[in-house]
Amino acid sequence: MKLEDIKKTFDFLFAESGKVIVGQNAMMKQIVVAMLADSHALLEGYPGVAKTLAVRTMSELLDLKFSRIQHTPDLMPSDITGTYIIEETSAGKRNFKFQPGPIFANIVLADEINRATPKTQSALLEAMQEKQVTVGTNTFKLDEPFFVLATQNPIEQEGTYQLPEAQADRFLLKIKVDYPTFDEELEIVNRFTEAKKDVKLKKVLNTDALLYLQNMTKQIPIANDIKKYAVEVVTSSRKKSDLIEYGASPRASLGLVLASKAKALIEGRKYVSKADINEMALPILRHRIILSFEAERQGLHMDDVIKKLLR
Amino acid sequence: MKDIVKALEETRKAVLQVVLFNSIIDILVMFLILVLICILFAFPVWWAVLATIVYAAIHLRGNLKEVKFSKIEEKTPALREQLITVADSLHHDNEIVNALRDEVLKNMKEIKTSSFIEFGKLTREIAVMALVSFIIIGAAAFNVQFLDFSKVVDELKEFKGFQEYDINEELLEFEESQNLSEILGDESIAELGQQQLDLEISRSNSDVVIGQVNDPRTISFDKSVPPLEIKASSDASYEEDIPKEYQKIVKNYFREITKS
Known part of the structure; x- marks a missing residue:
């Protein structure tokens, strides 16, 4: 093909x-x-x-x-x-x-x-x-x-x-x-x-x-800066202790990069873009993060908290 | 793959040259402004050189950090996120990476060196350089000075408050209050000009007879008979009877002396 x-x-x-x-x-x-x-x-x-x-x-x-x-x-x-x-x-x-x-x-x-x-x-x-x-x-x-x-x-x-x-x-x-x-x-x-x-x-x-x-x-190749950004998104989920009780594991970093590559292939691109990382971050992290009581008190949903981790 | 490596290197080099050119213009402008300040305030000119060197080091360091493929991509939308991907994937070799490299090579002709030059800023800087140069020439020609820095420094040095030797009044009072007769001697001797001092020369203790002191008498000397106290002799070198082999040497010697 x-x-x-x-x-x-x-x-x-x-x-x-x-x-x-x-x-x-x-x-x-x-x-x-x-x-x-x-x-x-x-x-x-x-x-x-x-x-x-x-x-x-x-x-x-x-x-x-x-x-x-x-x-x-x-x-x-x-x-x-x-x-x-x-x-x-x-x-x-x-x-x-x-x-x-x-x-x-x-x-x-x-x-x-x-x-x-x-x-x-x-x-x-x-x-x-x-x-x-x-x-x-x-x-x-x-x-x-x-x-x-x-x-x-x-x-x-x-x-x-x-x-x-x-x-x-x-x-x-x-x-x-x-x-x-x-x-x-x-x-x-x-x-x-x-x-x-x-x-x-x-x-x-x-x-x-x-x-x-x-x-x-x-x-599908991925630039070092974008790869680092993907890992940064996942690791920041472990640091945001005010809204997140438990952050995502390194499996999430692997998954995020792989999912972004798959998305790039589907869209006919030969490279991974930052937009791919931002879009795939939501389905990748939804089930891997546990929100804290503070997030629930503020009425924040999972997707709202994940969007705060993105640039 | 060699093509893409070469292309990336050339691109980086071209951008580096433009960045260096921009930096040099900035540094020159700064140098001229500093020289003008030194002239107007009579600072030593080497201060301007030193400050320019420091500015150049900081400025260049900051600008060279901008020579990155991500910055090149910002100026060329067609290569967005592709140039850095290719640059980071040089060690990969597969169908997709090769296809991406071909695509990037094609689009690299979209990179325009002129997009890295801010023509407005450059024009303004050249105008400033020309203006400052004329001001420097004028200030130097007419000896214009707002302030003579060296004079100010000298006046500040003379200002009693900044003088090196500072008399400690309290210490001086303390020392004067102490009995310093062992060092300075009897204090009563230190007083001068209070009493009239009468001096009398005792004649018997002096070899000089005042009555016999006269002006020296005039004596006319006989020219034929020279005084016994005066003697004259001539060196053998001044005699005409110099051996032949030494005559030339003597002649040259005196000629050289007269030359010096």
Whole structure:
């Protein structure tokens, strides 16, 4: 794939996704950023804002194997990773055979991750970190590429298990999904209340192309001054003790640079700009910072505090 | 990659030359103003040179810090954030970096040296230099001085308050109150001019007979007979009977003496 064609490819990808998802361009772009960075994303939004639909659409466009795990309080780790079952052969012999769980896919949609118990959450998170699953004494490697796109509902507090900050750190981005605008909602009503039309999506990329693009992302150069600025933003989150209780870890610095490179590639630029750092700082730091009581007392939201760290 | 390295070096050199030129003009203006001040206030001129050297060191240090690719980018919007990225990625070699280098090389022709020269400021500085030069010539020609610094310093030195020797009145009073007869002798002798002093010369103790002291008498000397007290002799070198081998040497010797 030529460099000039990469931007066209992404433009086509977003245009194709627009056939199914109305609006939510920022969400789609950030999902692609997470994929190019070979990492995972946490989508937070109210019910009915097309979180699940977006992930499913993306898997179709990228020709990736998709699986969905609906998290409930009674979900067990083996429901995610898979388990051994007894299989009887034609000769009458019984063997233990490993039955892979839904995690053995390229894109795993972990719906309402905060509803599962911490034990079940940790099984998923281990797979995210190690890209392998251990069942009993056997370890099974997961296919490449492997993405976990988790969703959580901000309004449901009862019966949920908040994702610990140390675990949330494994997600590259926390994508905030807002309600559509009036015009977008009108378009949604027009599209989905009329006679059902089969929307056929073209496969824009495949596994090999995606792996190639992931490699290209890492090749995007970044100037030393901009790199230092990215690290400065993250380290300043640890120093602003009046508004921030706990700052972001060095994982955030890695993530910020990588996400900025991915954004540059999507926009067809061969370099990272300061604007990329400023834009990606919000989804990178949202789930890695804990606000102090002073910030809450002042009525400041997470994004407001993060914007104070930026120049 | 050599092309981009060369291009970056040339760009940096060109900008450095412009910055140095701007700095030299600033330093010259400062020097002329300082010289004018020295002339008007009769300061030593080397003070102007010294102050200019200090100013030049500080000014150059500040200006040379501005010779950065990020400053070049500010003047060339087409290269924004790309020039510093390329400069920092010289050790990388991949498809994207190579493509970026090609793009930057193409856009580097947008860099205009004239954008680093502030023509308004330069014109004003040249005008100031011309004006100050004329004032210096005029002040030197007509010996214009607002204040003679050296005279002021001298007057300040003579001012009793600043004199080196400062009499401590209290210490002097204390010393005078003490008995200093061992050092200074009897105090009564220190008094002068209080009494009339009568001096009398005792004749018997003197070799001089006052009555016999007269003016010296005039004696006429006989020219043929020289006084016994007077003798004259001539050196052998003045005789005509000099050996032949030494005659030339003697002649040269006296000639040289007369020359000096």
